[in-house]
Amino acid sequence: MAILATGLAVFFAAHVIPIAPSLRDAATKPLGVGGRKILVSLLSAAGFALIIWGKAEAPFVAVFDPPAWGRMATHAVMPLAFVFLVAAYAPANRIRAGVRHPMLLAVVLWAAGHLAANGDLASLLLFGGFATYALVDLGAAARRPAARPKVGSWIADAGVVVIGLVIYVAVLHAHPILFGVRALT
Numbered sequence: 001m002a003i004l005a006t007g008l009a010v011f012f013a014a015h016v017i018p019i020a021p022s023l024r025d026a027a028t029k030p031l032g033v034g035g036r037k038i039l040v041s042l043l044s045a046a047g048f049a050l051i052i053w054g055k056a057e058a059p060f061v062a063v064f065d066p067p068a069w070g071r072m073a074t075h076a077v078m079p080l081a082f083v084f085l086v087a088a089y090a091p092a093n094r095i096r097a098g099v100r101h102p103m104l105l106a107v108v109l110w111a112a113g114h115l116a117a118n119g120d121l122a123s124l125l126l127f128g129g130f131a132t133y134a135l136v137d138l139g140a141a142a143r144r145p146a147a148r149p150k151v152g153s154w155i156a157d158a159g160v161v162v163i164g165l166v167i168y169v170a171v172l173h174a175h176p177i178l179f180g181v182r183a184l185t
Helices: 002-016 021-057 070-089 094-098 102-117 121-143 154-179
Strands: none
Touching: 002 021, 002 121, 021 121, 070 094, 070 102, 070 154, 094 154, 102 121
């Protein structure tokens, strides 16, 4: 469990650097903007690797029995999470323009859905940690001035939805290979 906790700490610490002005400036002064971005990327990758390793190695420690509706809730929110994830990175689209922070919203939906379906300690750390971080970041982002994203066409939105749903179906079917757990029962 310590590896998972360390990975989460490193991953989230890396993500705080760009949004905390004092940390951002402290990292930018000696490294420059490019160096700071490389540092954040390396720390994020290291944290992510530790998260994967730690979750795979964590013992199963039951904390609560997930509700009967938990798996259905996960399947209900995950398609939307993937659509928001694609919208965050796709060029001009109305979804990103209408949802101020689609990536963070995707993380909240992913984490909340998986919390509803998993009652073990490692899952609580993983999904609870990501949900907490994303909600805190959403709150902080709401206080920052928002840039106006380019608004695309309805065709771009349809593309975002189709790509998001295709990725969802692919991950759903590859879930046992990727994560060692069948998502479909």
